[in-house]
Amino acid sequence: MAAYDFAAARLYVEDGLAEGGEIEIRDDRANYLLNVLRLQAGEAILVFNGRDGEWRARLAQARKRAALLRLEARTRAQTGGPDVDYCFAPLKHARLDYLVQKAVEMGAARLSPVRTRRTQVARVNLERMRANVVEAAEQCGVLRLPTVEAERPLARLLAEWPAGRAMIVCDEGAPVADPLVALRALPRGAPVGLVVGPEGGFDPAERELLLSRGDAVRLSLGPRILRADTAAVAALALVQAAVGDWG
Amino acid sequence: MAAYDFAAARLYVEDGLAEGGEIEIRDDRANYLLNVLRLQAGEAILVFNGRDGEWRARLAQARKRAALLRLEARTRAQTGGPDVDYCFAPLKHARLDYLVQKAVEMGAARLSPVRTRRTQVARVNLERMRANVVEAAEQCGVLRLPTVEAERPLARLLAEWPAGRAMIVCDEGAPVADPLVALRALPRGAPVGLVVGPEGGFDPAERELLLSRGDAVRLSLGPRILRADTAAVAALALVQAAVGDWG
Numbered sequence: 292m293a294a295y296d297f298a299a300a301r302l303y304v305e306d307g308l309a310e311g312g313e314i315e316i317r318d319d320r321a322n323y324l325l326n327v328l329r330l331q332a333g334e335a336i337l338v339f340n341g342r343d344g345e346w347r348a349r350l351a352q353a354r355k356r357a358a359l360l361r362l363e364a365r366t367r368a369q370t371g372g373p374d375v376d377y378c379f380a381p382l383k384h385a386r387l388d389y390l391v392q393k394a395v396e397m398g399a400a401r402l403s404p405v406r407t408r409r410t411q412v413a414r415v416n417l418e419r420m421r422a423n424v425v426e427a428a429e430q431c432g433v434l435r436l437p438t439v440e441a442e443r444p445l446a447r448l449l450a451e452w453p454a455g456r457a458m459i460v461c462d463e464g465a466p467v468a469d470p471l472v473a474l475r476a477l478p479r480g481a482p483v484g485l486v487v488g489p490e491g492g493f494d495p496a497e498r499e500l501l502l503s504r505g506d507a508v509r510l511s512l513g514p515r516i517l518r519a520d521t522a523a524v525a526a527l528a529l530v531q532a533a534v535g536d537w538g
Numbered sequence: 539m540a541a542y543d544f545a546a547a548r549l550y551v552e553d554g555l556a557e558g559g560e561i562e563i564r565d566d567r568a569n570y571l572l573n574v575l576r577l578q579a580g581e582a583i584l585v586f587n588g589r590d591g592e593w594r595a596r597l598a599q600a601r602k603r604a605a606l607l608r609l610e611a612r613t614r615a616q617t618g619g620p621d622v623d624y625c626f627a628p629l630k631h632a633r634l635d636y637l638v639q640k641a642v643e644m645g646a647a648r649l650s651p652v653r654t655r656r657t658q659v660a661r662v663n664l665e666r667m668r669a670n671v672v673e674a675a676e677q678c679g680v681l682r683l684p685t686v687e688a689e690r691p692l693a694r695l696l697a698e699w700p701a702g703r704a705m706i707v708c709d710e711g712a713p714v715a716d717p718l719v720a721l722r723a724l725p726r727g728a729p730v731g732l733v734v735g736p737e738g739g740f741d742p743a744e745r746e747l748l749l750s751r752g753d754a755v756r757l758s759l760g761p762r763i764l765r766a767d768t769a770a771v772a773a774l775a776l777v778q779a780a781v782g783d784w785g
Binding site: 528 | 617640643644645677678679680714715716717718758759760761762763764765768771772773774775776778779780782783784785
């Protein structure tokens with residue numbers, strides 16, 4: 292892992308990226324580029340779209356509400372990443388923003404909000420989640436952006452669970468046992484889905500539903516209770532180390 | 539790990555705790571108890587001091603700037619925890635608060651701020667760090683509070699490194715390799731110190747200094763660059779799972 296320059300300005304775009312190409316940035320994104328990052332004509336920035344790697348682009352023209360970038364050279368090839376779904380009970384505003392940003396850094400492939408009995412928020416704002424995905428990817432140099440799935444009740448998440456995808460459940464009720472032993476049963480690179488409940492945990496009926504699946508891996512995160520955003524990073528670290536692309 | 543009630547009001551106190559004892563809470567803490575938590579006479583709260591476990595106490599008397607609590611029964615025995623030092627380059631205000639809170643949840647025994655060339659803050663506020671330790675312990679039910687050490691330059695941290703304490707360095711320059719293999723060399727329960735650099739990483743001379751210690755375990759946290767607070771939780775999760783008390 293090469294040192295990455297957090298200070299480098301990076302911009303997510305939706306256009307395709309290829310040598311010699313030009314991209315027009317409009318409206319809010321142009322405002323961000325010109326008035327927040329204060330990019331001047333002739334200056335370079337890194338751009339990425341989640342598909343074509345990372346490119347160096349130069350500001351060719353700045354107008355009032357639009358900016359024209361000219362692509363120069365690819366600085367990094369597109370990378371994939373491990374097939375890790377992160378299924379979680381949404382939190383309230385700032386803590387959900389944080390949780391989403393952390394899941395991006397930790398390399399999740401998909402973010403699946405799950406409604407549970409003890410979920411604390413009435414409705415999850417998917418647009419805001421997507422904006423946090425983009426912001427975290429811009430800040431941390433992540434080239435593969437996780438997709439944001441619609442919110443589903445827990446029972447539906449389980450009913451629609453894809454065949455062949457291992458389910459890993461962070462279970463506060465599990466006896467404290469070496470989580471690495473539990474994870475070692477899965478082959479590296481296996482498609483997995485990590486399910487983390489709300490603060491206060493799954494309710495008894497939900498736990499029963501989850502644990503009635505004989506193939507679910509129960510993961511204990513130690514003898515202390517973790518906040519949901521801490522559990523996100525801790526569980527993803529163990530999964531990436533044992534099954535994902537940290538090996 | 540039994541379900542823990544995040545909603546239960548918990549108060550850190552400095553007094554010794556024993557059956558039938560009384561504790562007078564004054565000033566800011568009394569204000570917190572009476573005006574923030576709004577505890578009414580006769581209502582119960584949990585108290586802990588980091589030494590004598592957790593106790594149920596009832597508000598016996600509320601005065602203007604003081605509250606008298608009467609101890610009823612011990613609800614949890616004092617727990618120790620793994621001997622894990624967390625040595626880190628301090629971050630700016632809110633992100634340092636967050637990092638400290640996360641390290642408490644993750645069960646660190648000691649918090650050691652380390653000055654590095656790329657550390658972004660001029661001076662670390664140890665009182666604020668201690669307040670964050672207390673707040674995180676109150677919120678998350680952690681009974682052993684980590685101690686907060688004075689800030690030291692990296693060279694001094696290394697010169698004063700205790701004999702017999704394994705050093706684990708989060709090294710952005712390390713080749714991506716299974717971090718669990720690196721940690722498996724350490725026996726469970728071994729005293730360890732985890733060293734995490736600033737954002738932007740250690741500078742070349744610092745890395746050389748760190749890696750010149752033949753016994754340092756180099757830990758890679760995968761192919762993506764993590765923010766320092768994310769690296770804190772991820773690295774502590776791996777250490778607790780492989781060496782600490784998650785086993």
